[in-house]
Amino acid sequence: MKQETASTTRSLEEWRKEIDKLDSELLLLLNRRAGIACELGAIKAASGLPAYDGRRERQVLARLCRENQGPFAEQSVTRIFRRIILETRRIGKWSMRQPRVKWEAEKMRKEHSNGHQHGTGRI
Numbered sequence: 001m002k003q004e005t006a007s008t009t010r011s012l013e014e015w016r017k018e019i020d021k022l023d024s025e026l027l028l029l030l031n032r033r034a035g036i037a038c039e040l041g042a043i044k045a046a047s048g049l050p051a052y053d054g055r056r057e058r059q060v061l062a063r064l065c066r067e068n069q070g071p072f073a074e075q076s077v078t079r080i081f082r083r084i085i086l087e088t089r090r091i092g093k094w095s096m097r098q099p100r101v102k103w104e105a106e107k108m109r110k111e112h113s114n115g116h117q118h119g120t121g122r123i
Contacts, residue, residue, distance in 0.1 A: 030084065033084070033088055034087075034088050034091045034092075037088040037089070037091055037092040038091060038092060040092060041091075041092035041093065044092075051089060051092055051093045052089060057082075057085055060081065060085065061077075061078050061081055061082070064077055064078075064081055065077055065078065
């Protein structure tokens, strides 16, 4: 008698829904990471420190590779997180150039907007 596994009992649509859920969680975490990078950018700017710290990046990548349990290869983990770090650094640099009030106003605007046009009569 054939033993059923999770992969045989779940439909393609169920797996896709699981991937969609994980993608949403990843996006939430990446945005949280970027928010922290903005805070760090402000601290670095106030302290006169450069935005980029190569030593810290190497430490982060080495730690992630040690923690990786697969199925991603070490090279893949490094490529993925280098890109995340690059994009996060770009946001951090931007925040270093912005007045704090402007950053807070933008943050508040995004928190109160859900992408719908309120008050326009559109449905």
